[in-house]
Amino acid sequence: TGYVTLDPGFVNTASCASAVTYIDGDAGILRYRGYPIEELAEKSSFLEVAWLLIHGELPTPEQLASFDEQIRERTLLNEGFRSFFAGFPTSAHPMSVLSAGASALAAYHPDLLDPFDPAQVDEASVQLLAKLPTIAAYAHKSSLGEPLLYPDSSLGYVENFLRMTFGLPTGKYEVDPEVVKILDMLFILHADHEQNCSTSTVRLVGSSNASLFSSVSAGIGALWGPLHGGANQAVLEMLERIHNDGGDVKAFVNKVKNKEDGVKLMGFGHRVYRNYDPRAAVVKKATRKVLDTLGVKDPLLDLAMQLEEVALADDYFVQRKLYPNVDFYTGVIYKALGFPVNSFTALFALGRLPGWIAQWREMINDPATKIGRPRQVYTGSTERHYPAK
Numbered sequence: 567t568g569y570v571t572l573d574p575g576f577v578n579t580a581s582c583a584s585a586v587t588y589i590d591g592d593a594g595i596l597r598y599r600g601y602p603i604e605e606l607a608e609k610s611s612f613l614e615v616a617w618l619l620i621h622g623e624l625p626t627p628e629q630l631a632s633f634d635e636q637i638r639e640r641t642l643l644n645e646g647f648r649s650f651f652a653g654f655p656t657s658a659h660p661m662s663v664l665s666a667g668a669s670a671l672a673a674y675h676p677d678l679l680d681p682f683d684p685a686q687v688d689e690a691s692v693q694l695l696a697k698l699p700t701i702a703a704y705a706h707k708s709s710l711g712e713p714l715l716y717p718d719s720s721l722g723y724v725e726n727f728l729r730m731t732f733g734l735p736t737g738k739y740e741v742d743p744e745v746v747k748i749l750d751m752l753f754i755l756h757a758d759h760e761q762n763c764s765t766s767t768v769r770l771v772g773s774s775n776a777s778l779f780s781s782v783s784a785g786i787g788a789l790w791g792p793l794h795g796g797a798n799q800a801v802l803e804m805l806e807r808i809h810n811d812g813g814d815v816k817a818f819v820n821k822v823k824n825k826e827d828g829v830k831l832m833g834f835g836h837r838v839y840r841n842y843d844p845r846a847a848v849v850k851k852a853t854r855k856v857l858d859t860l861g862v863k864d865p866l867l868d869l870a871m872q873l874e875e876v877a878l879a880d881d882y883f884v885q886r887k888l889y890p891n892v893d894f895y896t897g898v899i900y901k902a903l904g905f906p907v908n909s910f911t912a913l914f915a916l917g918r919l920p921g922w923i924a925q926w927r928e929m930i931n932d933p934a935t936k937i938g939r940p941r942q943v944y945t946g947s948t949e950r951h952y953p954a955k
């Protein structure tokens with residue numbers, strides 16, 4: 567009881583104190599544990615960043631090697647998962663399979679559900695990091711009706727995922743080291759973003775002392791939405807639509823400005839950034855390089871660049887401080903790497919997993935944590951009485 571303030575969307579309300587990720591939205595700054603995102607994207611690796619986010623410091627070479635080894639050893643799923651995947655229709659969206667898969671891990675690991683046992687939490691964290699890429703790759707394979715490949719623990723994190731996604735048992739899959747490097751870098755860029763919708767969901771579910779698996783499963787559901795991680799799929803579909811309609815970028819931007827049929831410029835805008843999203847700047851630079859390296863020509867990249875140019879020069883976007891966000895260019899890269907459009911958001915989820923884990927662990931260990939239970943402002947009927955019959 568007491569004084570309740572109304573803040574839809576938590577625009578002005580901090581839900582927690584956190585030492586994981588720092589964002590200055592006006593300056594366009596993003597740091598994980600103090601390290602600028604640009605430096606990590608250039609110099610680090612995804613597993614090193616995962617450790618950094620989860621444990622607070624960069625790992626020593628020995629810590630990193632042992633972390634990598636632990637993950638490799640756990641990439642194999644219980645054989646029961648084969649019938650689990652077989653039960654989904656081939657049209658199943660990969661995010662549906664991924665969320666269900668994360669939840670099912672709780673069923674296979676009933677001994678890892680206690681949030682207050684640090685050894686169980688460490689093991690659950692490694693299990694999730696190891697198994698989510700296998701689940702994502704299997705979701706892709708099931709949708710194609712192709713056989714599921716077992717993980718290969720001699721391969722690195724991203725290589726193993728790419729092989730399970732694109733390889734066939736009848737042929738040797740040559741993993742292009744350039745592709746591995748690009749995807750590893752994209753995973754780093756997605757690894758955490760403080761109290762966004764999915765991370766807040768993970769924390770909220772965990773605040774009831776639910777397991778890490780259930781919390782991450784709920785986070786995957788939140789990420790799927792087109793205003794959040796689902797924007798990467800929505801951007802590519804938007805670019806394809808504009809392209810198929812003749813490529814008139816100005817006409818599309820006018821439609822957005824006039825809010826015709828609620829059309830938005832997907833991949834633009836952000837609750838916190840009132841400046842260029844620093845992740846988008848790194849991705850934009852990488853996109854051209856990736857297409858050149860892979861020898862891919864994609865008219866959608868030119869279309870995206872034209873859209874950005876027109877929007878950034880337009881009063882509507884200038885006044886509202888709307889800039890490209892991380893999802894604006896990633897889809898063009900994922901497409902060039904051969905991923906189907908509906909699997910883009912699952913790639914975001916694989917990247918965001920260390921952040922969900924780090925934030926959940928911070929929440930569980932914070933003595934100030936209470937069950938998440940927002941108040942409301944009641945606007946319904948005053949007391950009335952059930953009619954006499």
Ligand code: CMC
Binds near residue numbers: 575793835836888891
């Ligand atoms: N296109 C057109 N207008 C926009 C857009 C957009 N992409 N984004 C915001 N606006 C307008 C909005 O209509 C509002 O205008 P008005 O004041 O006239 O009503 C104004 O800008 C402020 O926007 P808001 O909706 O109050 O901002 P928010 O902080 O509630 O929403 C957002 C943030 C990311 C949901 C929103 O910008 C959006 O829908 N963007 C498109 C979807 C997208 O790209 N999402 C990915 C976000 S980044 C990565 C991630 O989280 O996954």
